[in-house]
Amino acid sequence: MSRRPSLTGSSATADQVAVRRHNLSLVLGHLRRHGDRSRARVAEETGLNKATVSSLVAELVERGLVSEGEAERGGVGRPAQAVGLDGRHLVALGAEINIDYLSVLALDLRGELVAERRVALDTAGMEPTRVLGELARVVREVLDGLDGRSRPVGLTVAVPGLVETATGTVFDAPNLRWQRTAAVAQLCADLDAPDYPVTLDNEANLAAVAELAARADAPPDDLLLLTGGAGVGGGMVAGGRLLRGGQGFAGEVGHMRVERAGARCGCGRTGCWETVVGLHTLLRLAADEGDPVRDPARDLVQRLDELRGRAAAGDTRTLAALTEVADWLTVGAGILVNVLNPQVLVLGGYFAALGPWFAEALEAGLQQEVFAPGSGGCRVEMSTLGFSAAVRGGALQALSVVFDDPTRAGLAPPARTTDDLATGATR
Incomplete structure (x- = not known):
């Protein structure tokens, strides 16, 4: 009588490989979040036994992901060698x-x-x-x-x-x-x-992923990023997770209709939010055709530096343009804060580059636009990451x-x- 081949060995091997892969990820992620640690301390903090951690660290070293650094001090007895992420390879x-x-x-x-x-x-x-x-x-x-x-x-x-x-x-x-x-x-x-x-x-x-990483010490559970460029993008974090939507298309906040009889948008519709707060709209309001700030061949940071200088010098046309855009920014942001109730509203892209002329108006405007008291607990922050x-x-x-x-x-x-x-x- 023939026997069916046993799958026990291959299944067990596959399980062991999966467990080891998981534990390698656990140790590497722990070092990423908490910094250099001795093997004993990693074992204590992750719940893995010391022998397992030593084996895992040895493999991570071999793969060029971890290296040994200075001895960890502050404990009892001889200082243990600390291991940490290796960025060389x-x-x-x-x-x-x-x-x-x-x-x-x-x-x-x-x-x-x-x-x-x-x-x-x-x-x-x-x-x-x-x-x-x-x-x-x-x-x-x-x-x-x-x-x-x-x-x-x-x-x-x-x-x-x-x-x-x-x-x-x-x-x-x-x-x-x-x-x-x-x-x-x-x-x-x-x-x-x-x-x-x-x-x-x-x-x-x-950009929202980067903003969360920049706040790794105290990441908010709910964050809304509005990034300003030619259009307006929204990165939304809910419950600590990026909100992508059913088909992965969430975040196209620039195409909310805020002005039914407004300008035609690049998407083919009229009155989209980005038609009144997009960078090209601001530049058109602030300067005539042929002005250096409207030259797409020039570096964007340099163009915004020029615009910021004009605003700081009190140029009336520049300030009027910034005021108009800030008003429309508040309208759209108010809708989103009412719907999402984020802990933090982060302004990125050109909104952050010109933040001093937007932040105060936005914070005051949200008090009026948001139904919940105190803007629903939402605070406004400027991205520190620039256009990166x-x-x-x-x-x-x-x-x-x-x-x-x-x-x-x-x-x-x-x-x-x-x-x-x-x-x-x-x-």
Whole structure:
């Protein structure tokens, strides 16, 4: 009589692999959140036994994710060697395609900035294939400028509009004039089929990820980010989790209709919120055609610096433009605060760059616009990340692959000897 093959061995092995992968992630994430720790302290704080932690740390060291540092002091007896995240061997890339620029940023495992490059570019006036080719060029420039031993573990691209993350497709980005654009496939072709994953996401969602990370010491459970550019994006966090919606299209707050007989929006409808608070509207109100602040070939930060200088000097046209936009910003923000009741409303993008002329008006206006007393407990904050929020969020999202599954990082490159360095040899 023949016997059916037993699956017990393979199932048990699979379970053991899954458990180890989980524990590697647990230890790596613990070091990320709490900083350098001795093995004994990691064991105590995670509930794992000391032998297991020692084995896990040894593998994380081998993979180049963790290294030993100074002895941990403050305990009883001989100080134990502390271990912490090692940022030398890998980088995560974030990229952003926006109306006036392309940006690429690299973070190491510790989330520290390794490289950043932003290029002024009138992307809305270019074909998507050309824009993606330019982005690939900037990505290569950033990678070429890094230590050759730092290998990329992923690239996440931020786009202002509706994106299908699963397919890497820009479904509709009105301000870029992109529809049904297979952005990831094209970018991978331009990068010669990279051996790291390339993904796509909405720029406001990624900016919200970065804002949460910036508040890691006391992250709010409920946060609303409004990021101002040519359009207006909303990144929403509810219960500590990014709110994406049923199809992943949540956050397109710029297309709330606030003025039925208003201007025509890039989406084809009239009276959308971004038609009255978008950057191009502010610039049109503040300056005539041909003015340097309206030149898309100039760096956006420089243009906003010029506008800020004019406002500080009391230029009446600039101040009137800022007042009008602030009034409309309050109208839309009031609707969203009534619906979402966030603990924190963060202004990002150009709203933060010109924050001194928006914050006071917005805080006062919310008292009138929000039904709940005291604006429903919502406080207004300015982003401190400048125009790097979305691209930083992209890099952080690319890093999450490693923290979720440290085995995805591969193994660290072998150490080079003094003789190798002298002769230029590689292994």
